[in-house]
Amino acid sequence: MQFIRQAQVCSRFLRLTMARPSSDMARFREVFKLSQRLVVLTGAGISAESGVPTFRGPGGYWRRWQAQELANPAAFSANPSRVWEFYHYRRELMATRKPNAAHRALASCEERLHAKGCRLVVVTQNIDELHHRAGSKNVLELHGNLFKTCCTVCQDVRENHTNPIVPSLAGKGAPSPDNQDAGISVEDLPRCQLPGCGGLLRPHVIWFGESLDEDIMTKVFEELEACDLCLVVGTSSLVYPAAMLAPQVASRGVPVAEFNLETTPATTSFGFHFEGPCGQTLPVALAPFE
Ligand code: BV8
Ligand code: ZN
Numbered sequence: 001m002q003f004i005r006q007a008q009v010c011s012r013f014l015r016l017t018m019a020r021p022s023s024d025m026a027r028f029r030e031v032f033k034l035s036q037r038l039v040v041l042t043g044a045g046i047s048a049e050s051g052v053p054t055f056r057g058p059g060g061y062w063r064r065w066q067a068q069e070l071a072n073p074a075a076f077s078a079n080p081s082r083v084w085e086f087y088h089y090r091r092e093l094m095a096t097r098k099p100n101a102a103h104r105a106l107a108s109c110e111e112r113l114h115a116k117g118c119r120l121v122v123v124t125q126n127i128d129e130l131h132h133r134a135g136s137k138n139v140l141e142l143h144g145n146l147f148k149t150c151c152t153v154c155q156d157v158r159e160n161h162t163n164p165i166v167p168s169l170a171g172k173g174a175p176s177p178d179n180q181d182a183g184i185s186v187e188d189l190p191r192c193q194l195p196g197c198g199g200l201l202r203p204h205v206i207w208f209g210e211s212l213d214e215d216i217m218t219k220v221f222e223e224l225e226a227c228d229l230c231l232v233v234g235t236s237s238l239v240y241p242a243a244m245l246a247p248q249v250a251s252r253g254v255p256v257a258e259f260n261l262e263t264t265p266a267t268t269s270f271g272f273h274f275e276g277p278c279g280q281t282l283p284v285a286l287a288p289f290e
Pocket of ligand 1: 044056237
């Protein structure tokens, strides 16, 4: 009996020590120095220090709804005015938000790696365009883009940075719970401008319950298959299928480093975990070598 007990304690200790990722930055930098194909998965946390609310932190609510209750097709068909107010609020917010040190560190790292024939690609869950505004060129947007619309009738997708996107949304979208729905009629919501269409437009984002774009996912899997290092920055790793991408890379024995304020359900599958605001940790991790 004694022997079995000891074996259990030992395997539990091994599991714990094996599972605990390293926070040794010098060790990470040795791995980073050799990397030629870097994939960086980002979530709402990378934009937090730019003043963009995350989904599950403070500010993750708009009025009395969580994003998930609005970011779905049923919510849009039930009340397109309310969903457009939510996205209008987020579009307007971005007019006063800008990339932070984490976004900039990724953009300059991409430039340095590309200059020596290596590759860095950002695979983001975010729709706020802050990676593009920081100068990142190689960005795959898993969940679409706040500044693109899609016609619900002819499926035409186009960029639109006009704020407000339609006059009826001017002054609308205030986030505090005591604000009432604007109750905008569908005629006055964004409409398709293609001749003979006029269909209701929706934000070109992937809502809960909707499949991700196949072409983008093909590119994402190609990049993940080829990478020799993967970073996971500012994501709770709760939303699928995005949440399974980094653990899949780790299961191939490729080093994965997580940058987050806290541990996540995926942390134990990674080799590195750096706790703290990524606006501070990422620039240190990706700093140029002398
Ligand atoms: C789909 C766009 C097929 C809209 C978003 C299993 C397999 C497949 C699907 C599912 C599955 N199980 C359940 C599902 C359904 C669902 C899902 O995953 N639900 C979850 C809640 C369980 N998935 C889907 O519906 C997906 N579709 O798979 O289609 C299908 C369909 C039906 C049923 C089965 C299969 C589509 C999901 C995409 C939804 N769209 N965004 C919009 O933005 O309005 S998701 C949205 O939420 C974001 O894009 C992002 O992906 C997610 C939020 O996650 P995070 O980015 O991680 O943000 P969060 O606030 O959660 O965390 C922030 C983190 O940052 C925290 O960890 C925090 O500690 C950290 N942080 C904060 N500050 C800092 C920081 N870190 C560092 N520094 C800081 N300063
Ligand atoms: Zn149309």
